[in-house]
Amino acid sequence: MTTDQKIMTSNEIPIIQPFHLAIPVKNLEETRSFYTKILGCGIGREAEKWIDFNFFGHQVSVHLKPEALADQYTNIVDGKNVPVTHFGIVLNWDNWQTLSKKLIAIGIDFIIEPYIRFPGEIGEQATMFFLDPSGNALEFKSFKDPSKVFQA
Numbered sequence: 001m002t003t004d005q006k007i008m009t010s011n012e013i014p015i016i017q018p019f020h021l022a023i024p025v026k027n028l029e030e031t032r033s034f035y036t037k038i039l040g041c042g043i044g045r046e047a048e049k050w051i052d053f054n055f056f057g058h059q060v061s062v063h064l065k066p067e068a069l070a071d072q073y074t075n076i077v078d079g080k081n082v083p084v085t086h087f088g089i090v091l092n093w094d095n096w097q098t099l100s101k102k103l104i105a106i107g108i109d110f111i112i113e114p115y116i117r118f119p120g121e122i123g124e125q126a127t128m129f130f131l132d133p134s135g136n137a138l139e140f141k142s143f144k145d146p147s148k149v150f151q152a
Helices: 028-038 093-106
Strands: 020-025 042-047 050-055 058-064 074-077 080-083 087-090 110-117 125-131 137-143
Touching: 020 028, 028 042, 028 050, 028 058, 080 110, 093 110, 093 125, 093 137
Parallel strands: 020 058, 087 137
Antiparallel strands: 042 050, 050 058, 074 080, 110 125, 125 137
16 A cells, blocks of 8 residues: 555445354254344355355354353343444434334234333434344334434
């Protein structure tokens, strides 16, 4: 890299690039069913011990490694035990509402049931937490005003 070249910071990148996340799972078929049928994810490449999912435009790779799964640690946020290790997606408000209603209807066991944080404030957001079949924690959230995602 020459001295006049600059690496863009995350605040300067004009479009969102897909992220890649790899997580351990205990059973590939159970995981496939959950991510495709419950969350509507497509399948990319796969092999005997892993599957790539199209997780809302991002690549989530699950690897069969049951011994890598450990107990979840939590922190108290809004009086709720939030899993420290978790991932998810920020959906638009209507899609979040639709997904939360679907998950309630099928009886998902929520870690934290769908609710609204900071109602009427700059960071007003909807959130919910639940586990995949291997115990990986997922958070799905939505901001009332998407332009305020990173504002305090």
